[in-house]
Amino acid sequence: MEKRVYIETYGCQMNEHDTERILRLLEGSHYLETKDAQEADFILINTCSVREKPEHKVYSALGRFKWLKEKKGAVIGVAGCVAQQEGVRLLDRVPYLDLVIGTHAIPMLPQLLQKMEVSGERVCETGFDSAGDYLKAVLPRAPVGKVRSYVTIMQGCDHFCSFCIVPYVRGREQSRPSREIIEEVERLVEMGVKEVCLLGQNVNGYGKGLKEEIRFSELLRRINNIDGLDRIRFTTSHPRDLSDELMQAYSNPSKLCEHIHLPFQSGSDKILQAMHRGYTKDSYLEKIDRLRKICPLISITADVIVGFPGEGEKDFEETLDLIQKVRFDDLFSFKYSPRKGTRAAQFTDQVEEKVKQERLSVLQKIQREITLQKNQEWEGRLEEILVEGRSKQSLQDMAGRTRSNKIVNFEGDLSLVGKLIPVGITKAYPHSLRGGILGSGFTCSPQCLLCRNG
Ligand code: SAM
Ligand code: SF4
Numbered sequence: 001m002e003k004r005v006y007i008e009t010y011g012c013q014m015n016e017h018d019t020e021r022i023l024r025l026l027e028g029s030h031y032l033e034t035k036d037a038q039e040a041d042f043i044l045i046n047t048c049s050v051r052e053k054p055e056h057k058v059y060s061a062l063g064r065f066k067w068l069k070e071k072k073g074a075v076i077g078v079a080g081c082v083a084q085q086e087g088v089r090l091l092d093r094v095p096y097l098d099l100v101i102g103t104h105a106i107p108m109l110p111q112l113l114q115k116m117e118v119s120g121e122r123v124c125e126t127g128f129d130s131a132g133d134y135l136k137a138v139l140p141r142a143p144v145g146k147v148r149s150y151v152t153i154m155q156g157c158d159h160f161c162s163f164c165i166v167p168y169v170r171g172r173e174q175s176r177p178s179r180e181i182i183e184e185v186e187r188l189v190e191m192g193v194k195e196v197c198l199l200g201q202n203v204n205g206y207g208k209g210l211k212e213e214i215r216f217s218e219l220l221r222r223i224n225n226i227d228g229l230d231r232i233r234f235t236t237s238h239p240r241d242l243s244d245e246l247m248q249a250y251s252n253p254s255k256l257c258e259h260i261h262l263p264f265q266s267g268s269d270k271i272l273q274a275m276h277r278g279y280t281k282d283s284y285l286e287k288i289d290r291l292r293k294i295c296p297l298i299s300i301t302a303d304v305i306v307g308f309p310g311e312g313e314k315d316f317e318e319t320l321d322l323i324q325k326v327r328f329d330d331l332f333s334f335k336y337s338p339r340k341g342t343r344a345a346q347f348t349d350q351v352e353e354k355v356k357q358e359r360l361s362v363l364q365k366i367q368r369e370i371t372l373q374k375n376q377e378w379e380g381r382l383e384e385i386l387v388e389g390r391s392k393q394s395l396q397d398m399a400g401r402t403r404s405n406k407i408v409n410f411e412g413d414l415s416l417v418g419k420l421i422p423v424g425i426t427k428a429y430p431h432s433l434r435g436g437i438l439g440s441g442f443t444c445s446p447q448c449l450l451c452r453n454g
Contacts (some may be wrong), residue, residue, distance in 0.1 A: 010048050011048020041075065043068060044077045044100070051339075073164070076098050077100070078090055081169040090124075091122055098123070104127065105129075107134055133197050137389065147194050149193045154203065172203065175205075178218075180220055189228040194230040194420075202241060214401055231403065236262075244286055265305050267321055268281070282308070299404035300329055304336070306360050330371050376400055376432070382425075385400035387419050394409070397410060402450070410434070422437075
């Protein structure tokens with residue numbers, strides 16, 4: 001008999017991708033996705049514990065679903081980083097919770113649900129899988145109905161930055177054999193996917209521990225050869241491990257899009273050292289210069305943390321200085337959030353919440369202006385867009401992405417979905433661009449890149 005599953009996802013792309021994998025796994029056990037929790041037989045909260053805010057959401061979500069357990073007998077579960085970290089404590093704390101499933105246990109979910117049905121017992125599974133089988137692809141059974149897809153190439157992290165919970169909840173770095181990755185991408189392409197984003201906490205570390213000798217740049221080359229695939233992206237790379245070989249991958253025209261996400265976290269050498277990041281402000285800036293020499297049009301985004309323990313005004317100014325020097329296309333900025341079990345949570349010189357908030361507001365205001373100015377640089381250019389579907393802003397419009405990862409909304413129809421088309425950029429906004437298909441009133445400017453390149 002068919003059942004319904006409702007999944008609420010918090011946090012990063014890794015979690016979003018895990019949710020996709022869970023849905024594909026459950027399809028095989030006759031669970032179909034529902035977007036309405038009230039119809040669900042199984043409710044799963046897929047969580048993130050990188051910062052405190054998403055972690056708190058788990059408890060409020062559990063509170064919201066309690067009545068569905070009481071009234072309808074729905075099975076309620078928690079997956080992801082909070083599940084991994086809290087384990088059986090979650091079951092103790094929340095009496096109506098049935099299932100806790102850690103980051104490496106996802107492939108076991110169908111069996112665990114079956115076991116619970118038979119025994120009626122509550123289950124907690126948070127063991128780490130050192131063989132790496134948990135990374136195996138869960139392939140789609142039918143066309144995925146999407147133009148873009150994530151593909152995990154490695155998981156876990158060996159860096160142990162002093163603020164970060166990831167190595168504790170996702171385990172040590174483990175890479176997937178290249179053959180498995182290639183097969184997954186080929187299958188996705190058959191299912192209509194045109195763009196893949198290769199996922200890992202530190203993609204530059206790809207290949208470590210595998211029997212085959214392969215580095216990330218070689219994996220990129222192999223994926224580039226897959227027929228029918230139009231675009232490749234990846235996230236995230238650690239500045240310390242960003243090799244010259246990988247930077248050179250941006251030098252030749254290929255499917256690799258001109259965008260890199262390169263978190264810097266702080267502009268102060270003192271704070272970078274306390275974070276255990278393994279680079280300095282200058283060495284980060286040198287890498288950015290080198291990337292821009294290799295690929296002048298590369299769009300650069302990053303993550304930054306304000307209010308790390310010991311961060312004084314001077315350190316914060318160094319961060320603002322770095323932001324102004326690089327002029328990122330966009331920034332993901334966070335207040336430092338102490339994570340239990342990490343070294344920085346024990347540091348005695350914690351920064352007051354009020355100061356963190358003030359610094360975040362100052363930084364975000366500066367970045368908002370830079371982002372808009374960077375977007376305005378695209379006005380008047382003709383850009384290649386991969387059309388993804390209807391615009392979130394208006395039902396009459398379609399939306400797609402430039403190679404530099406900027407969202408473009410334009411007038412069009414559904415027949416364009418999955419196609420690469422030239423679109424003229426007519427207006428820049430803080431979070432997106434407005435465009436027009438050539439011939440529908442758009443004429444390009446002398447800065448137009450496609451025209452200049454012939
Ligand atoms: N591996 C990537 C790197 O090192 O560049 C980052 C992955 S991490 C899961 C995503 C982002 O969350 C980090 O870049 C950092 O800015 C933020 N983050 C991680 N731990 C944090 C904490 N304790 N407080 C605030 N932000 C945090
Ligand atoms: Fe966390 Fe990234 Fe540092 Fe790894 S490299 S510990 S994922 S911040």
